[in-house]
């Protein structure tokens with residue numbers, strides 16, 4: 001066999017509500033070259049696809065050429081591997097059903113695999129991160145949204161339509177709940193993901209008009225800046241994360257009682273709030289989880305950098321898809 005024809009690289013693409021990252025990754029998981037741009041610059045999905053594919057071609061041509069690339073893996077919120085695209089994303093500028101895998105494949109002539117960000121994170125965690133060697137685990141990603149994926153007996157649970165693990169859209173407040181981007185109200189995501197933490201901060205401040213808080217003088221109220229106030233000992237900011245952790249702990253307890261995982265791995269921006277979130281979450285988790293697994297489920301932070309994990313996970317996805325050919 002002619003060894004020059006063996007393709008040893010793939011391209012991993014991670015699309016989030018804020019930023020799109022793309023990288024050439026080799027068969028051992030080394031990132032050869034990467035680039036990124038703002039997802040929000042493209043309100044029209046066709047313009048986004050043109051920009052993404054042009055940037056991939058540019059990166060590939062400058063780093064080893066087209067012949068070395070086997071396939072493409074894409075991670076995106078609300079993506080379904082069964083549908084081959086993004087379906088009614090709550091946190092992206094493009095609405096409706098977007099056949100992203102086919103759009104990218106048609107422009108590049110390479111096989112494209114797509115899956116949602118939580119599933120791809122789990123693939124990255126299993127291949128290179130905290131879940132390495134585990135067979136039963138849950139990954140929860142808390143950033144702008146709340147995603148999750150679980151593996152049972154070594155296999156990813158995808159579900160009938162490819163949407164298994166939509167933990168963020170489980171209902172936790174059935175009456176007068178917060179409005180969610182998915183169209184429902186009272187979803188867990190609206191209480192524990194980025195915007196939810198900010199809403200909770202506003203509620204806590206409104207309930208305590210007589211108390212001073214560093215949060216009131218912040219230029220931008222965000223999950224990260226509120227966590228910084230906690231580090232400075234701000235009582236109301238600590239209360240924000242106490243409520244967030246309590247709500248998340250209940251959600252995770254319900255989840256773990258169904259799945260019985262060895263570990264729950266936390267990824268994403270909000271998990272960086274550290275013990276301000278983890279301590280109340282753990283307490284509420286143990287109070288509500290099924291008694292026979294109480295005290296036995298590990299709750300671990302991811303050891304991988306968020307950005308790298310998703311690109312590596314997308315590359316792992318790319319290796320799973322058959323190579324594209326016009327002649328097969």
Ligand SMILES: [Zn+2]
Pocket residue numbers: 168169180181182183184187189
């Ligand atoms: Zn929802």
